Amino acid sequence: MARYLTVRALLxxxxxxxxxxxxxxxxxxxxxxPARRVAGPRADEVVLQTVRANLHLDDPxxxxxxxxxxxxxxxxxxxxxxxxRPVIDMLLxxxxxxxxxxxxxxxxxxxxxxxxxxxxxxxxxRSPALAAMNILLLSIPxxxxxxxxxxxxxxxxxxxxxxxxxxxxxxxxxALTLGLxxxxxxxxxxxxxxxxxxxxxxxxxxxxxxxxxxxxxxxHLLRNCLSPVITLAGLDxxxxxxxxxxxxxxxxxxxxxxxxxxxxxxxDRPVLMGTVILGAVVVIGxxxxxxxxxxxxxxxxxxxxx
Amino acid sequence: xxxxxxxxxxxxxxxxVAVRDVTLxxxxxxxxxxxxxxxSGKSSLAHAIARLLPPGTGLTGSVQVGGRxxxxxxxxxxxxxxxxxxxxxxQDAMAALNPVMxxxxxxxxxFARHQGLSRRESAGRAGDLLRRVGIQAPDLVAxxxxxxxxxxxxxxxxxxIALALAPEVxxxxxxxxxxxxxxQAEILALVRALQAERxxxxxxxxxxxxxxxxxxxxxxxxxxxxxxxxxxxxxxxxAPAHPYTRALIEAAREQPDTAAKARFLTIVGQPPAGExxxxxxxxxxxxxxxxxxxxxxxxxxxIGEGRHAACHLAG
Ligand SMILES: Nc1ncnc2c1ncn2[C@@H]1O[C@H](COP(=O)(O)OP(=O)(O)OP(=O)(O)O)[C@@H](O)[C@H]1O
Ligand SMILES: [Mg+2]
Numbered sequence: 001m002a003r004y005l006t007v008r009a010l011l012x013x014x015x016x017x018x019x020x021x022x023x024x025x026x027x028x029x030x031x032x033x034p035a036r037r038v039a040g041p042r043a044d045e046v047v048l049q050t051v052r053a054n055l056h057l058d059d060p061x062x063x064x065x066x067x068x069x070x071x072x073x074x075x076x077x078x079x080x081x082x083x084x085r086p087v088i089d090m091l092l093x094x095x096x097x098x099x100x101x102x103x104x105x106x107x108x109x110x111x112x113x114x115x116x117x118x119x120x121x122x123x124x125x126r127s128p129a130l131a132a133m134n135i136l137l138l139s140i141p142x143x144x145x146x147x148x149x150x151x152x153x154x155x156x157x158x159x160x161x162x163x164x165x166x167x168x169x170x171x172x173x174x175a176l177t178l179g180l181x182x183x184x185x186x187x188x189x190x191x192x193x194x195x196x197x198x199x200x201x202x203x204x205x206x207x208x209x210x211x212x213x214x215x216x217x218x219x220h221l222l223r224n225c226l227s228p229v230i231t232l233a234g235l236d237x238x239x240x241x242x243x244x245x246x247x248x249x250x251x252x253x254x255x256x257x258x259x260x261x262x263x264x265x266x267x268d269r270p271v272l273m274g275t276v277i278l279g280a281v282v283v284i285g286x287x288x289x290x291x292x293x294x295x296x297x298x299x300x301x302x303x304x305x306x
Numbered sequence: 307x308x309x310x311x312x313x314x315x316x317x318x319x320x321x322x323v324a325v326r327d328v329t330l331x332x333x334x335x336x337x338x339x340x341x342x343x344x345x346s347g348k349s350s351l352a353h354a355i356a357r358l359l360p361p362g363t364g365l366t367g368s369v370q371v372g373g374r375x376x377x378x379x380x381x382x383x384x385x386x387x388x389x390x391x392x393x394x395x396x397q398d399a400m401a402a403l404n405p406v407m408x409x410x411x412x413x414x415x416x417f418a419r420h421q422g423l424s425r426r427e428s429a430g431r432a433g434d435l436l437r438r439v440g441i442q443a444p445d446l447v448a449x450x451x452x453x454x455x456x457x458x459x460x461x462x463x464x465x466x467i468a469l470a471l472a473p474e475v476x477x478x479x480x481x482x483x484x485x486x487x488x489x490q491a492e493i494l495a496l497v498r499a500l501q502a503e504r505x506x507x508x509x510x511x512x513x514x515x516x517x518x519x520x521x522x523x524x525x526x527x528x529x530x531x532x533x534x535x536x537x538x539x540x541x542x543x544x545a546p547a548h549p550y551t552r553a554l555i556e557a558a559r560e561q562p563d564t565a566a567k568a569r570f571l572t573i574v575g576q577p578p579a580g581e582x583x584x585x586x587x588x589x590x591x592x593x594x595x596x597x598x599x600x601x602x603x604x605x606x607x608x609i610g611e612g613r614h615a616a617c618h619l620a621g
Contacts, residue, residue: 124361124362199360200401201396201401201402202403204358204402205394205404205412207358208356208388208389208393208394208468209416209467210386210387210389210390210419211415211419215419220404220407224404226406227406298405298406299406299453299454300405300406300451300453
């Protein structure tokens with residue numbers, strides 16, 4: 001396991017480097033002049049020149065990249081063009097809000113998805129109502145659902161705030177938008193696992209011991225659904241992170257996603273790079289954690305013999 | 307210990323009838339071997355006896371242990387009987403053990419459920435039991451997961467689970483088919499020793515005539531969901547009365563070393579699936595069939611001391 005994790009961490013580092021390189025180059029393809037954004041629309045050429053010099057925007061791209069890579073390797077993500085503050089501080093400031101939203105969404109999709117999945121998996125045939133709901137959820141784009149929830153609960157019923165945060169009332173709608181989307185996926189995975197487990201020989205053994213249906217379910221079937229759920233969460237994390245960024249923008253939730261969007265609009269390159277690196281680290285780190293947890297709940301996936 | 311009596315048992319999955327009119331008696335302390343081709347309904351009958359048929363499966367007739375009717379039990383009464391009156395030993399121990407639970411807990415669970423023991427007490431009893439089934443380092447093995455054990459060890463664990471509560475009847479569904487010959491011999495010896503000590507009745511399903519000779523007192527031959535012949539092993543082997551039994555024994559003699567399942571393939575034709583043929587189910591494949599066989603189904607008749615056969619030409 002230790003060796004496996006080291007290899008995975010190294011591969012992760014390579015992936016992050018790739019992401020850094022790609023994003024860095026792509027930034028220069030975005031039209032617009034960062035100096036102009038900093039200096040304002042009415043600044044004259046002299047001011048612009050000074051700003052460019054200060055931000056090293058006139059250096060060749062390769063020099064800028066080299067400087068950036070060296071600094072990043074030392075843990076320095078630079079300073080925001082716009083706010084003149086260290087990027088690290090800005091990220092850390094926004095991180096709790098994002099973790100709250102991402103965590104809430106994840107809990108919703110896993111808990112709700114698993115409940116629905118267990119219910120469906122215990123039926124002899126798939127529930128047609130559930131199948132219809134799945135198709136509906138799968139075919140509505142995220143933004144439609146987000147705006148729909150906003151319209152109904154925020155505007156029409158006026159129950160919840162339209163945007164902002166990071167308080168609990170503001171959390172409800174973005175977390176629901178984020179979570180509801182995952183429900184069909186988790187529900188299908190759990191339902192399928194329950195079906196497979198319930199008709200397995202080990203379930204028959206459990207029944208043959210005289211266990212109650214509840215004991216069979218809790219002690220034997222559910223445990224065997226954990227591994228696929230964790231696998232799905234690991235596979236889904238990259239898409240999930242992009243969902244977080246999107247939902248934060250729609251609902252004005254003051255997290256990393258909103259910061260990424262603002263920095264993109266403002267051509268604030270160091271901040272944008274910072275959010276991208278953080279996203280990549282989260283995706284890779286989450287996958288590592290998922291592997292460790294899965295090895296814990298399913299001993300067959302442990303690579304080294306114990 | 308008590309006798310097992312099966313009377314007119316039938317099993318149907320929806321409209322498909324897998325077992326029909328099976329009547330068998332297994333006295334306490336004896337072993338009945340159940341043989342027959344794949345799909346003949348052996349597992350269905352085994353599940354019917356152990357009351358492990360999937361929900362919605364039709365079960366008719368009577369399964370009695372010491373005069374107590376099991377076939378009509380439901381709910382709590384049924385759960386109390388499982389593992390305590392009748393136990394089940396599955397073919398593939400790897401698949402029959404929960405892959406994500408340590409084997410010690412899987413054994414101990416039985417005590418926790420039926421005797422209300424705490425986890426610690428159950429673990430202690432599980433350790434004792436594992437030693438009883440011939441596992442050398444029970445504490446070490448108890449902490450392992452099924453995939454970390456050898457096939458023979460896993461089947462020993464299954465035997466421990468099945469015999470934990472000293473049941474009256476053990477139903478074994480080809481428990482040694484997946485094991486190699488030496489391990490198979492060890493498992494057979496273990497079960498026989500435990501039976502000699504405790505006196506439970508065994509229904510042992512197998513494809514292997516060698517195993518029948520090794521472990522069973524009586525043998526019942528199944529074809530198309532029915533028992534076509536039954537009697538003491540020695541008598542049936544010496545003079546099989548039904549042409550199907552004859553073909554099985556013949557095939558086993560000709561190729562003693564080939565894989566058990568393959569032996570039956572030397573009987574010409576396919577076993578019946580779905581609709582049974584008219585008259586005797588075996589007549590399309592029978593080398594000695596007469597006209598009567600295709601029109602009139604032979605009933606099971608007494609053809610000698612403790613021997614029954616369902617064939618117009620028998621006796
Ligand atoms: N759960 C089920 N639902 C529907 N049909 C089933 C089910 N289980 C078994 N059957 C059918 O019942 C028949 C008898 O099956 P069974 O498993 O009892 O045979 P078997 O003699 O044990 O065969 P094998 O030697 O291959 O184990 C087969 O035709 C099988 O397809
Ligand atoms: Mg079978």
